[in-house]
Amino acid sequence: MAHGLDSARITLFDASTATAVDAAAAIGTRVECIVKSLVFMAGSAPVLVLASGPNRVDTDKVSALLGEPIARANADQVRELTGFSIGGVPPVGHASPLQTVVDATLLDYPEVWAAAGRPNAVFPIDPHTLVAITGGRVADVTVDVVSSTP
Numbered sequence: 001m002a003h004g005l006d007s008a009r010i011t012l013f014d015a016s017t018a019t020a021v022d023a024a025a026a027i028g029t030r031v032e033c034i035v036k037s038l039v040f041m042a043g044s045a046p047v048l049v050l051a052s053g054p055n056r057v058d059t060d061k062v063s064a065l066l067g068e069p070i071a072r073a074n075a076d077q078v079r080e081l082t083g084f085s086i087g088g089v090p091p092v093g094h095a096s097p098l099q100t101v102v103d104a105t106l107l108d109y110p111e112v113w114a115a116a117g118r119p120n121a122v123f124p125i126d127p128h129t130l131v132a133i134t135g136g137r138v139a140d141v142t143v144d145v146v147s148s149t150p
Helices: 020-027 059-066 075-082 104-108 127-134
Strands: 035-042 045-052 070-072 099-103 112-115 121-125 137-139
Touching (some): 020 112, 035 059, 035 075, 035 112, 045 075, 045 127, 059 070, 059 099, 059 137, 099 104, 104 127, 104 137, 112 127
Parallel strands (some): 045 099, 099 137
Antiparallel strands (some): 035 045, 035 070, 112 121
């Protein structure tokens, strides 16, 4: 794995971990600790938003942060830009460079789990390391922030 993640502990599951709920159930963790990798288009530039599992991205907040309107990338665009299918998009190692925005609530957890390139593969990572390896900009970019008690 690239970006200093050579020792990343990738876990493969028999069942899909493509959704945050599925991943949390398979791993045995809270859904808040799952990193969703969502690709948007800001004009012709791709933007990756890494969001906590239950959180919904507020496109108005992301648009304001980037200074232009955004739209969700379709499945073909996601595969072309990242080299991965929706549900397995990792935070790094994409086919094209992607500006990255990180949901600030991910920093509330000591460990989060991100996709590892397949819809049944994940790896744990410290959220501060996630920000560092992606060059991500941490921001409040979600609505309906949900938190569960440990």
